[in-house]
Amino acid sequence: MKHWIRLNWIAFQRTLGGIVRAPLSSLLNLLVIAIAAAFPLGFYLLIASAQGVIGKLPVEPQLSVYLRTSVTADEINTLKQHLQADTRLAGVRFIGKDEALKQMQASVGSGDLLAGLTDNPLPDAFVLTAHTDASPESLEALQKELTASSGVDQVQLDSAWARRLQQLIAVGKGLLQIILVLLAVALVLITGNAIRLQILTRRDEIEVAKLIGATDAFIRRPFVYFAAMQGVLGGLLACAIVWGARTWLNPAVEALARSYGQQFSLALADWRVVVVTLVVTTLLCLLGASLAVGRHLRQFR
Template identity: 40%
Template sequence: MSRRPAQPPPRGARSRRPRSSSRLRGWARHHRAMCLDSALRLVRRPVGSLLTMLAIAIALVLPATLWLTLDSARLLDAELEESATLTVYLEPLVAEAQAARIDEALVAHEDVARTRLITAAEGMAEFQQALGLADALGRLDENPLPASVVVTPVDPAPEAVRALAERLETMAGIEEVRLDLAWIERLRHLAELGRRVALALAVLFGLGVLLVVGNTIRLSVESRRQEVEVVTLIGATHAFVRRPFLYSGAWYGLGGGVLAWGLLTVGSGWLAAPVSALAASYGASFSLPRLGLSGSAILLVCSTLLGWLGAWIAVSRHLAEVRPR
């Protein structure tokens, strides 16, 4: 049985795959060449490039500093919320044994994390020590202070704490429940104000970065106007013409991000000792926040994207004005 000879594939089908792969390789080679060429152009003008990157860095330092400060304030806010407590005052005629049973009932409550019982004698001792009136208060015939229980709620949210206080007031032997949530609400309002201020400054300084990069790229387009006219005349696309300037903007943004990271690191190290000494004078321990690995990556990515976007806006605006003569 004879076999029919295999038919050769059509010429177009045979050459389609090599042509597409060669286009992809050419596209990658051009990207690599433009990336290297734009970096070399910045190196050939070190002073101007450094000044542009420094302007970008200064525009990025303040929003990044506010972001770090708000992040540390958020952690402090969480710690303070965890310390939110209620003070449960027992009735004056409640004996210590009954106060202990009330404390056990409060501990068993599902919305109570922990409690601390303060008997009338312990309350008087703390009061005398705080005011320094041990002799005067010691002359009293009887202790006027009632026993109290300091309650730490499971949920420190103000709404949950208020609901817990209302439920505890209905228990037998409890005369009054006091809570002070004003400082938590003030702290939340300050944190929200700080977040909005940081966001507004980030937007404003981000626009500043776009203007700096855009003006620099605009001057670069004008200096290479004849080159752009020639490649446009021979049929180059806008993407082809725009590519080297986009890489230049990305390099400017990346360099500005690196300088901003360096300024933040040096500034944090320079202020670390005075801040720690000031916190220690108040009996607290506090250290300046640092960017860390994720924060550094976010800063560099954002600065690079801002540089790229500023270059894209500038080139897109001026590319239509560049016409072959």
């Protein structure tokens, strides 16, 4: 056991020594690994941030039907019965002008805002909820039918955009999976190429070690440690890059969201995301190192 620990400690020291002797090339390798890992990490955090906001949006397609100010009670009742009998609608809710005024005063937080008006300027309205499987064509046809109805001033289709946004997030998730696969292959190739260059520069040393009886495990160990250190440090640097980009972009993103009356900010990676990033980058680097070392060790036999 002590002998095994001693061999691993020697390999670890040799790895550190190699990094110290070539700091520039080691730093360049770390930057390449970090940038490759930062892309999917940042894209994942962007999707997670957007998905958190979209989860609060209504996904059922809704239509707001605003009535004319001259509409009569009979016309309202007739339209209500017609809407309740429509099989395309899952819910019908009538909002009178007085109720709408109260909701508006509550939302702005001031009861004196409309005190100077002699009449209520808000119209009566219906809020219609369509079935979730309703097609955009059927919703547009319903919108045209209601616009032509007696007493109707305007019909606005509200929540269809939320469903489109959800579909866009689904596309983003698929794109994230493709990026993860491509960058995983890139990390394996990058690490394998770095290990291959190290093996070529130490070829004479490896040949002498094989002649005096060094095992494959002894020769492989420093390269494995180097790949593991590159993976861990590259993952940490990737998290730092994403954190810096988030800190730089967040004020502009929050200001843009506020201009649309929304609250949105880019999410910060928690410790679990950081751990997963470190584990994945380390495993990919180890895979690249194992492939490169195994291929070259077979040439020394």
